[in-house]
Amino acid sequence: MNAPSIPKGTRDFGPEVMVRRNYIFSKIRSVFERYGYQPIETPSMENIETLTGKYGDEGDQLLFKILNSRQYEARNKEELLDTYKKSLEGNINSKQLTERALRYDLTVPFARFVVMNRNEISFPFKRYQIQPVWRADKPQRGRYREFYQCDVDVVGSDSLLNEVELVQIFDDVLTALKIPVVVKINNRKILSGIAELAGVGERMMDMTIAIDKLDKIGIDGVTKELRDKGFSEEAILKIIPFFNDKSDSTTRLATMRTFLASSEIGMKGLEELQFVFDYVAKLGLSTAELEFDPTLARGLNYYTGAIFEVKVRDFQMGSICGGGRYDDLTGIFGLPNVSGVGISFGADRIYDVMLEMKLFPEGSAGTTNLLFANFGGDAELRSLELMKELRASGINCEIYPDDSKMKKQFKYADDKSIPYVAIIGEDEFKNGVVTIKNMKSGEQKSVAQHEIANAIA
Amino acid sequence: MNAPSIPKGTRDFGPEVMVRRNYIFSKIRSVFERYGYQPIETPSMENIETLTGKYGDEGDQLLFKILNSRQYEARNKEELLDTYKKSLEGNINSKQLTERALRYDLTVPFARFVVMNRNEISFPFKRYQIQPVWRADKPQRGRYREFYQCDVDVVGSDSLLNEVELVQIFDDVLTALKIPVVVKINNRKILSGIAELAGVGERMMDMTIAIDKLDKIGIDGVTKELRDKGFSEEAILKIIPFFNDKSDSTTRLATMRTFLASSEIGMKGLEELQFVFDYVAKLGLSTAELEFDPTLARGLNYYTGAIFEVKVRDFQMGSICGGGRYDDLTGIFGLPNVSGVGISFGADRIYDVMLEMKLFPEGSAGTTNLLFANFGGDAELRSLELMKELRASGINCEIYPDDSKMKKQFKYADDKSIPYVAIIGEDEFKNGVVTIKNMKSGEQKSVAQHEIANAIA
Numbered sequence: 001m002n003a004p005s006i007p008k009g010t011r012d013f014g015p016e017v018m019v020r021r022n023y024i025f026s027k028i029r030s031v032f033e034r035y036g037y038q039p040i041e042t043p044s045m046e047n048i049e050t051l052t053g054k055y056g057d058e059g060d061q062l063l064f065k066i067l068n069s070r071q072y073e074a075r076n077k078e079e080l081l082d083t084y085k086k087s088l089e090g091n092i093n094s095k096q097l098t099e100r101a102l103r104y105d106l107t108v109p110f111a112r113f114v115v116m117n118r119n120e121i122s123f124p125f126k127r128y129q130i131q132p133v134w135r136a137d138k139p140q141r142g143r144y145r146e147f148y149q150c151d152v153d154v155v156g157s158d159s160l161l162n163e164v165e166l167v168q169i170f171d172d173v174l175t176a177l178k179i180p181v182v183v184k185i186n187n188r189k190i191l192s193g194i195a196e197l198a199g200v201g202e203r204m205m206d207m208t209i210a211i212d213k214l215d216k217i218g219i220d221g222v223t224k225e226l227r228d229k230g231f232s233e234e235a236i237l238k239i240i241p242f243f244n245d246k247s248d249s250t251t252r253l254a255t256m257r258t259f260l261a262s263s264e265i266g267m268k269g270l271e272e273l274q275f276v277f278d279y280v281a282k283l284g285l286s287t288a289e290l291e292f293d294p295t296l297a298r299g300l301n302y303y304t305g306a307i308f309e310v311k312v313r314d315f316q317m318g319s320i321c322g323g324g325r326y327d328d329l330t331g332i333f334g335l336p337n338v339s340g341v342g343i344s345f346g347a348d349r350i351y352d353v354m355l356e357m358k359l360f361p362e363g364s365a366g367t368t369n370l371l372f373a374n375f376g377g378d379a380e381l382r383s384l385e386l387m388k389e390l391r392a393s394g395i396n397c398e399i400y401p402d403d404s405k406m407k408k409q410f411k412y413a414d415d416k417s418i419p420y421v422a423i424i425g426e427d428e429f430k431n432g433v434v435t436i437k438n439m440k441s442g443e444q445k446s447v448a449q450h451e452i453a454n455a456i457a
Numbered sequence: 458m459n460a461p462s463i464p465k466g467t468r469d470f471g472p473e474v475m476v477r478r479n480y481i482f483s484k485i486r487s488v489f490e491r492y493g494y495q496p497i498e499t500p501s502m503e504n505i506e507t508l509t510g511k512y513g514d515e516g517d518q519l520l521f522k523i524l525n526s527r528q529y530e531a532r533n534k535e536e537l538l539d540t541y542k543k544s545l546e547g548n549i550n551s552k553q554l555t556e557r558a559l560r561y562d563l564t565v566p567f568a569r570f571v572v573m574n575r576n577e578i579s580f581p582f583k584r585y586q587i588q589p590v591w592r593a594d595k596p597q598r599g600r601y602r603e604f605y606q607c608d609v610d611v612v613g614s615d616s617l618l619n620e621v622e623l624v625q626i627f628d629d630v631l632t633a634l635k636i637p638v639v640v641k642i643n644n645r646k647i648l649s650g651i652a653e654l655a656g657v658g659e660r661m662m663d664m665t666i667a668i669d670k671l672d673k674i675g676i677d678g679v680t681k682e683l684r685d686k687g688f689s690e691e692a693i694l695k696i697i698p699f700f701n702d703k704s705d706s707t708t709r710l711a712t713m714r715t716f717l718a719s720s721e722i723g724m725k726g727l728e729e730l731q732f733v734f735d736y737v738a739k740l741g742l743s744t745a746e747l748e749f750d751p752t753l754a755r756g757l758n759y760y761t762g763a764i765f766e767v768k769v770r771d772f773q774m775g776s777i778c779g780g781g782r783y784d785d786l787t788g789i790f791g792l793p794n795v796s797g798v799g800i801s802f803g804a805d806r807i808y809d810v811m812l813e814m815k816l817f818p819e820g821s822a823g824t825t826n827l828l829f830a831n832f833g834g835d836a837e838l839r840s841l842e843l844m845k846e847l848r849a850s851g852i853n854c855e856i857y858p859d860d861s862k863m864k865k866q867f868k869y870a871d872d873k874s875i876p877y878v879a880i881i882g883e884d885e886f887k888n889g890v891v892t893i894k895n896m897k898s899g900e901q902k903s904v905a906q907h908e909i910a911n912a913i914a
Contacts, residue, residue: 004569366495
């Protein structure tokens, strides 16, 4: 028999990792609910036509498609064979072969959900969704074929209070997790204004694609790319200074205001941005810093207003969160003019940051507070009775299921990061007490049996 | 454009349903942790050889298989076509077509996990797992193609304290959810003993399959089925009385003790059962009732000791939970002799029972405690400031994002089951107060702005 294995790019999460992941998810979830967002879940598999054409050609290639079950039935093999032949020739959506695929992100299924449920939904609709997504990407360090996304969106409202609120949510979640961050914000309309005034309005996407690479290729690289793409020297001279501006957000905003004065769309973007800055300043952030970054472009086509990205301060890593406003996400499913804005937390990256920066609280590796060592007989029964009381008062506890050697039982507590062990040996049983051992300090003390909860509090 | 839809047998869960489902999951999860079980998660997709052959031929047919992505690459089409042809002829595991499938249950992936991680795991290993599974079953009322399982198992311990604990877990979870239940227990060894003494030992599976149908076809149906299968009249006369015994658990145990006296395996099963009954009696159950049911057989082949099933009292529905002891689950992956015992909660059925019996607590339809009506201007900013304080003290609140008509804003609160609305109109703003409206009673009262938390407590 071959040793069992799991598919490339997927992961098992053992208890220690799970407890920490749940710590992250529960902080995220509770902040989302604090702001009035409610959970939804959509199916893991969607009809294939819901997903194809939404993520570009490359995205289509990365969908995990599910083989129709019925093809294994004995009917009409010739036709199936013909279908398969066609599918090999590139017609990848041949529905006789595959009608369903695993979701690629949470955004498209959410748009589909909104359209299907538009008559039951009370708008503005504030929802969050924490579920896995699947991509048939080449697995590599930090890139998985199955990973969780944590999305929070509001659709059906174009109020900028939503953008303000999402900045507060970044701040609350990342403060709760103790991760020091810069929340970068930009506005697609500002990028449009810059493109307009540089005389390259119709080539705004080319411009943003080049700008998006600034982190990787530097300002000279961006200049070269713009030149290679045929932008005029005059246009380049107008564009580049904004993306090479090292001053603070206030100064940047002022410079931008002068430059964009004659661009209606640019000024609109600036006004939206200013609103968010003003409100955030009035309300204050706990630990996050809000920064206007005109170089922030984000690849996704559907963004039309604010765009966000969150970076960990002084830490080498891509962004850990992102998002933005989209004016017509549900249009693809036949419901136009529903504006929305949302952000997404990257749980895997957050986990890696917290592990490296040692931000997980002590005791976050396990969930059991107390192990009763097992001495068998009457002491065992007494332990079971005590555990019943302790559990009723909210303490997670367990008994080693056999009266094995103490060494083995203590090792079990240690392996499972259980902080306390309760011992009811012959003496303790006789005297109605229990010895509590603190597994970290090694300290032992004898307490009355009804005092256990206090002793480990 | 066609209206979007979701695959047959799958479901979207909107906010109201999700909040209730999460209520169930969180009760289950917290009881599991109360008893020292820790969470794990395994990937949604497993290598196909991990799953095939584990659920019988029918199960193999119900696996959702994932199309390999690389088949769409242009290389070696002839070979792929040939593979596909073979797959149509029934060789369903042709790996060039599909190497992965979605998990069918949590038990087999768990066994695979234990074997792969045996060197890191500290045994006895107590884990719980709450994840969706997928089956390409014909969808029908109450049967879905994607549904959650909530499994809790301990492996690497044959102590009967585990069985006792699992009965306590049934009791704790279902008491917390207020579902009145009977926990039925039997032991495979008792069934073996009966078969042995009836002289049909080698046909134990045929016997249990017939017995398993008792609920559906009655005692006469079972008798007929045994006869049809060629059981002798003498054997049937010995078998039937045990399955037609209407007396209580204590009497049943006594009858069984007399009958099984000469069967070693039967007496072993009885002794195990008695242990569980004795300990459960000593510790007491809150609301569940433990009942010895010799007709309880459960189809699954791998059970070797205790078997459990939970039925809602006086309610027409199949079992809502089940489980049992298996002596060699990890044997299929090359790690023999690891005994385990576990149970599973059926979240969908529990949801249906609770809905029908109206067991969800009031206010369980939403997560927001308070909506601030939006009057724009300074009052809006004041609301944002107050919300910041309220959220810091753990209150879920939100502001309607525009100063729309009050009617619309109140409808929003109503649709979202938000119990309180805070109003800061012109007067309230001037006087530094807030009007709190109780959405259920319609009652309104004016309170100081720092008293909001108390007013809605």
